[in-house]
């Protein structure tokens with residue numbers, strides 16, 4: 001029996017269709033319960049703005065899984081506690097702080113949910129574990145196998161990427177499948193990269209626009225895991241294969257794997273963001289980043305929105321911020337048509 | 344029986360594939376006997392989790408890493424090998 005990944009509207013249909021096979025109906029309901037539990041609570045509309053003078057304070061907890069795959073693990077560093085001497089633990093703590101500071105400084109956002117949510121990370125997860133993920137409540141990091149990947153706590157943009165999955169969950173709640181899933185992935189890459197640029201004080205033309213630079217172990221033929229500037233060029237290695245990302249709708253990849261190619265087709269909106277940001281120049285988080293952030297958190301997106309719908313929403317946001325004929329709005333419009341998304 | 348496992352997803356989005364024949368692999372044969380692909384729950388939509396497509400002689404299932412337990416977990420890691 002095939003248990004493919006089905007979009008939620010189809011699951012809803014099957015779950016409540018009296019003509020459907022009872023086993024299928026039960027499976028659809030189980031699946032809906034699962035994904036609803038992972039979404040937690042969707043905030044409708046933006047969070048009420050905090051007074052501009054209030055200083056937001058992070059609440060970080062780093063847990064150690066001690067190479068097991070059990071969450072959350074043992075707490076090894078809480079907010080304000082001194083460094084532990086474990087490089088992985090201390091790096092995770094630092095990068096959570098930088099990510100928190102970025103969202104406060106750039107967008108006046110107080111943590112993941114906009115209301116001071118504690119940030120929880122588990123490190124040393126599993127053995128030779130080549131991954132990091134957001135499980136709906138916290139971030140989880142593996143140490144990498146040391147042959148293909150180094151520790152996932154190393155690059156700042158990995159933490160930025162995972163934490164932004166939390167921001168998306170509490171705002172647009174983009175369904176993690178197909179084009180809305182690729183937009184969810186892209187939002188995490190966009191803000192992951194912006195956090196790194198902000199931390200390094202880089203303008204759009206100085207940034208590397210790479211995701212996961214430093215994550216590939218020595219000897220692997222590649223510079224990073226993804227390139228927002230030139231999707232499909234980040235790596236080409238006999239053991240890893242070739243970076244499969246397209247940078248244009250002409251090369252859109254239809255697949256059911258990876259939740260419908262969410263880590264593949266995210267190359268298209270990633271490159272759109274890069275085009276908008278480099279056309280506008282300066283600090284990318286200020287204008288292009290502001291347009292993307294307001295679009296993501298503005299409460300107007302459907303969770304199953306496609307690329308064209310999201311593109312139109314960014315143009316509407318830019319129009320609201322800068323005016324219909326402004327250079328910013330034109331840059332956003334041209335960025336989407338530049339990757340083959342028609343408006 | 345021919346067993347194929349394809350891992351997709353993960354932060355890196357790097358796909359991995361493994362294949363083995365239980366006729367030539369007694370450990371795999373024992374694992375196949377203990378696995379029931381019809382009873383695995385559908386994968387949840389956890390950002391960046393690994394997804395495993397498992398094919399045992401034409402019977403298929405997609406499993407998320409959070410649901411990967413017991414003999415099915417052993418089978419997946421056995422077929423994919425190191426760091427699977």
Ligand SMILES: [Zn+2]
Pocket residue numbers: 161165185188354390391
């Ligand atoms: Zn992701």
